[in-house]
Amino acid sequence: MIKSSKCMAALAALSLLAAFSGCGKKASMQPDPMAKVACDESFENILEQEINVYEYIYPKEDVLAYYLPENACIDSIMAMQGVKCAVTTRPLTEKEVSFLRSNKKIVNQKKIAVDALAIIVNPENPVEILSKKEIAEILSGEVSRWDQVEPCKLGEIDVIFDHQGSSTVKFMRDSILNGKAFGPNVSAVKTNPDVFKAVAENKNAMGVIGVSWVSSDMQGREKSVDELAQAVEKSDTTQLDFNSEVKVLKIRGNDVVAAYKPYQAYIFDGSYPLYRSVYMISTAPGGTITHRFFSFVTGFQGQKLIQMTGILPATVRPRMVALE
Numbered sequence: 001m002i003k004s005s006k007c008m009a010a011l012a013a014l015s016l017l018a019a020f021s022g023c024g025k026k027a028s029m030q031p032d033p034m035a036k037v038a039c040d041e042s043f044e045n046i047l048e049q050e051i052n053v054y055e056y057i058y059p060k061e062d063v064l065a066y067y068l069p070e071n072a073c074i075d076s077i078m079a080m081q082g083v084k085c086a087v088t089t090r091p092l093t094e095k096e097v098s099f100l101r102s103n104k105k106i107v108n109q110k111k112i113a114v115d116a117l118a119i120i121v122n123p124e125n126p127v128e129i130l131s132k133k134e135i136a137e138i139l140s141g142e143v144s145r146w147d148q149v150e151p152c153k154l155g156e157i158d159v160i161f162d163h164q165g166s167s168t169v170k171f172m173r174d175s176i177l178n179g180k181a182f183g184p185n186v187s188a189v190k191t192n193p194d195v196f197k198a199v200a201e202n203k204n205a206m207g208v209i210g211v212s213w214v215s216s217d218m219q220g221r222e223k224s225v226d227e228l229a230q231a232v233e234k235s236d237t238t239q240l241d242f243n244s245e246v247k248v249l250k251i252r253g254n255d256v257v258a259a260y261k262p263y264q265a266y267i268f269d270g271s272y273p274l275y276r277s278v279y280m281i282s283t284a285p286g287g288t289i290t291h292r293f294f295s296f297v298t299g300f301q302g303q304k305l306i307q308m309t310g311i312l313p314a315t316v317r318p319r320m321v322a323l324e
Contacts, residue, residue, distance in 0.1 A: 034062035035290040038073040039087040040167050042115070042192065042210045043278060046309050047087060053305060054296050061289045069165040077281055080105060084284040085294055089115070089167045091279045105283045110298045113278040114312040116211040116262035117168060120196070120246040122203045126152050129250045129259045132273055136176050138206065141183020146204065158205045159186040160198050168208055171276050200245045207246070211262045214242050215310035267312045278311070 039047045044067045051063045066076070066083070070090075076083040078096060080103060091109045092100070100107050119130060127149055130138075137143040138157055146154035159182075161169050169188070173179065189195060192213045199207040242248045242261070252259035253273040266272040280297055284290035296302045303313040 034064050035085060035284075035288070035293045036083045037063060037065045037085040037087065037290075037293070038076040038083045039065050039067050040070045040073055040089060040278075041067045041162065042089075042167055043087055043212070044192070046113075046212055046306060046311070049305050049309065050293075050297050050302055053301070054293055057301075058292075061292070063289070063293050069163075070167040070170070071165070077283060080283070084282060084288075084290045086281045087112070088279055088281065089171070089276050092281055100283060106285055107281070107283055108294060109279055109281040111277050111314045112280045112298055112302070113306050113314055114267055114275050115278050116267045116272055116311065117171065117274040117276070118209055118211045118214050118242075118262050119249045119251060119274070120199050120207040120209060120214060121249060122199055122201075122205060123244070123247050124203050125154060125247060126150065127249065128247075129252065131252050131256075131259075132176060132254050135172075135251070139172060139177055139182055139186060140180060141185050144183070144185050155204050157185055158202060159183075160195050160205055160207045161186070161188045162192050162195055162209070163188045163190055167276075168210065172208055175274075196243075196246060210311070211267075212309040212311050214246060214248055262310075264307070264310070264312050275312075278314075 037047065037051075044065075047065055047067075051065060054063060055061065068076070070088050073086040073088050074090075074092070074096075077086045077092070078099070080100070091111075092107065097107050119135065121127060125146065127146065130149070134143065134149065138149075139159060143149065144157055146152050146157055161172075163169070166188075173182065189198060192209055195207040195209045196213060199205040248261055250259035250261050251273055256273075258271070260266040260272045262272045262274070267275050280294060282290060282294040284294065298315075300316070303316040306313040307316050
């Protein structure tokens with residue numbers, strides 16, 4: 001079981017849902033004064049860029065984001081109150097869609113990206129490559145020391161996630177451990193930046209984090225909103241590298257010789273094995289700010305912004321370049 005130092009996210013989610021449920025029927029009949037989006041916390045930095053550019057292009061329109069565990073994002077849509085848009089790693093199920101439509105809600109959902117999960121270690125860690133099998137052995141606690149991976153002077157492996165309710169935790173438990181429990185060496189902090197910081201400061205740490213959080217372009221070299229707005233109009237792309245404060249490991253699939261880092265080209269062709277889809281869900285009717293924001297993110301401009309963060313957009317093909 002993952003040890004978590006914080007439980008504020010769950011409390012915040014419950015408070016948010018309570019607030020949505022308290023909205024009066026009369027208020028719900030009025031046009032939305034702004035778009036409200038519930039977003040999986042793993043994609044906070046990506047959605048922030050989308051919002052900043054959208055509000056720059058359309059200065060009279062506002063988008064308010066709530067960054068929550070994925071289940072709370074789904075719950076906020078199903079509550080049919082203030083939030084009419086969500087960003088998650090799964091689409092609504094047929095049962096959920098049927099329920100919303102039975103309540104006269106319009107349901108639109110599209111895949112907007114393919115996110116890779118990066119395995120990061122401290123730069124002083126000599127390990128360069130892990131297989132999916134080795135990752136599973138580390139997560140389960142079967143392998144608990146770095147010198148069991150390869151000869152080195154490092155000690156116990158400290159596996160660090162963002163928090164125990166995150167979609168990242170769910171993906172690794174379901175896809176890598178096949179639903180089995182995590183070992184005692186696995187812990188959770190609170191946010192993705194906390195994971196990055198912990199790994200940068202701890203020689204024995206191994207972090208699991210969305211690739212956009214370790215892209216060098218997202219760390220200290222951000223473009224201004226004006227530059228981003230101009231960049232999304234262009235057709236060229238820039239290959240992103242990774243932040244040097246941590247080491248991004250190469251990962252290989254089971255029974256595969258070659259190992260890869262989570263560059264867009266390797267996410268695109270499936271060579272990098274740790275990836276998941278990202279969806280945007282909307283129940284907003286046409287003509288609303290929420291619907292227009294949904295169209296922006298799923299359209300060319302929004303997809304270009306996603307491409308610039310390091311993850312793979314759903315509809316913009318990456319430029320294939322020679323990689324290490």
